[in-house]
């Protein structure tokens with residue numbers, strides 16, 4: 001049975017950067033590439049960052065039971081294909097709703113880790129500083145944070161990201 005390490009955290013917390021740093025030093029782990037209906041950001045590569053699907057392609061795959069989990073986040077659909085989780089040590093970077101679905105399905109075979117910001121103000125600054133979302137999207141994402149913090153109480157572990165190297169080392173200490 002595969003071991004799944006599920007990492008969630010608010011938008012803008014820097015979880016992608018922490019995971020990238022961790023993977024550079026721990027190449028025995030593989031990162032699952034999710035499907036989404038969100039449009040690609042300018043620097044994103046299809047098949048590398050995400051598989052970009054239309055809503056109808058996504059819904060067809062969901063109806064056919066192809067997803068281990070899927071959720072709606074800020075108006076777009078995101079999901080993990082079952083075929084992504086075969087073999088080895090796999091990291092999923094998904095939202096808190098999806099993480100809890102994985103826990104429900106896989107129990108002890110899934111470890112849920114929440115990456116938290118040092119503070120809400122710090123998170124807001126980072127999200128705006130990224131400059132990849134318009135104001136309405138930023139507001140939507142900040143509103144989601146409260147709910148994510150609540151759901152994260154059901155997670156197995158929490159890492160505070162106030163320094164990328166420290167956070168990557170803490171992740172290593174938890175799952176290696």
Ligand code: 5GP
Pocket residue numbers: 008009010011034035038069070071073078079080093094095096097098099
């Ligand atoms: P973003 O649009 O910033 O790339 O991602 C938005 C949110 O969707 C993030 O919290 C990210 O972790 C989450 N996400 C990415 N892929 C998946 C997935 O396959 N399933 C679920 N449930 N959430 C995902």
